[in-house]
Amino acid sequence: MKKVKLKVPATVANLVCGFDILGMAVNEPCDEMEFRLLDRPELIIHHTDEYGLPEDPEKNVAGVVLLKMMEHLKTNQGFEVTIHKNIKPGSGLGSSAASAAGAAYGVNMLLGNPFSEEEMVRFAMFGEELASGVQHADNIAPCIYGGITLVKSSHPLDIIPLSTPDLFVTAVHPQVEVKTSDARQILKKNIRMKDAVQQWGNIAGLVAGILKNDFALIGRSLSDVIVEPVRSILIPKFDLIKARSLEAGALGGGISGSGPSVFMLSEKKQTANKIAEMMKWEYDEIGVDSFVYVSKINDRGIKTVN
Template identity: 50%
Template sequence: MKKSIKVFAPATVANVVCGFDILGFAVNEPGDELVMELTDKRGVKIISIEGDEGKLPLDPQKNTVSASVISLLKKLEREDLGINIQLKKKMPMGSGLGSSSASAVAGLFAANELLGQPLSKMELLPFAMEGEALACGHGHADNVAPALFGGFTLIKSYDPLEVIALPVPKLYCALLYPHVDVPTRDARQIIRSKVLLKDAVTQWGNIAGLISSLYTHDYDLLGRCLKDVIVEPIRSILIPEFDFMKAYAMENGALGFGISGSGPTVFSLYKSPDDGQKVITNLQRMLADKGIKSNIYLSEINETGPVILA
């Protein structure tokens, strides 16, 4: 049995504008790296965490990555094992890019590989959701599912849990993370608990049209469906210059523009990588002129999920 492994798990864009809590996709950059080693000393231990500025707990019961692995080992009746974890955060936390999901998926994928793949990815998903619940208070799958499976995913239902992999047309995702604080819990609390029927009908149509566009590779339809009349109008208030950034992107080649997860990261989709790079580079400069620092990334859609690096 292999004694150590190094893996990468991708960041994700949840909701995809109109699909609140049910749609998501993975990107190639950024993401998390993790080294896991089997040891003779029983128990799961976090040896080190890089890139978190000391914010994440080293207590294995309180950290997303280790808690998920502990739960997995209990299920498999392998609590006799010793596991050391080194986590390298290569993505911003609290950014709306599924940071906790990437960590949980990296840990579960690595442990499952070291144990000889006793579980399928679908069987690993509930454990990843447990880790997400520990980090964010909600065990939703719109980040962990695409991080685990790659590509676009649809959460058809939570009870019972059913996830559908969707086709992935050639797309480029431009991400811009402004350095402002939008806690996930706060972003969820401001969402209306009731919506007008006419808004729900509009949203259902956009979701259905978006999924159809992925199957038909209809980019014009995709662009027309990347609209949200329920959540974005409220959440966007928390993101400085959101309306300006959206207008600029849409005027310069974007198929659509929206909030990644609960924000503050925003994303836009393109047929051309050059258009995407130009837009986020210019937006980063424009935000800097207003005193707002940011990180930018450009990536194709990640179709693999986590991968073994070594």
């Protein structure tokens, strides 16, 4: 292949209680990436979006992934990559992960798929390290594998794809900035054993609920007693939006990644749409622009575009 085009999905990391280990791909929004094979060992990055991201490969999330792959392959070929981001950086919807995962996936296709999904995740984690200072895979794994994934371990990497429940995702991205690095710095360094035990129970219950397709168990497991109480203070109207979503019939939800986006899971599309309208109204009321998305869980992940 000389050229490939991709749609790379947004992702919801943590799924409330699974900090750095659980993630889910959604259908909207998606980045667009195009890759072209070069006959010289050069790497060229173009951005056609409005976010002013660096095009120097060593400072670009996709670029550092591709540099690692080129170093590993010891190839005399290079790549030209054009990126149009529809997932706004700093949204909490896996923007950096989309660039990193899309880079690994696109080049793998150009070269005839020499790498496994797990190997692509390993390369993509270098992009996350550039973006946040930490190599984590909770966004990258579902982006590449699709659906919901459990990252049992990052070092060594151990990814477990879970089943995809037939649920609707409502996500709102209020136009306020929360940097992943900043959101990590405010986390508690020590937690009470009582809270840890409760959190472990929630994570186990959520994974069991996903595997058993037990929506009630999923709902009562979507609770975070460690991270959400701290990070929620960075998100306007978070507590009110969560309460009103549950009143409207959501199974549950919380902060998407490090925020400021908030997501909710619902059994019915009608409920998901109702929650979306409420979310938009709440942010309009305080003069904060927002983007709202309603979609099914994306069980495919990255896909090619003709």
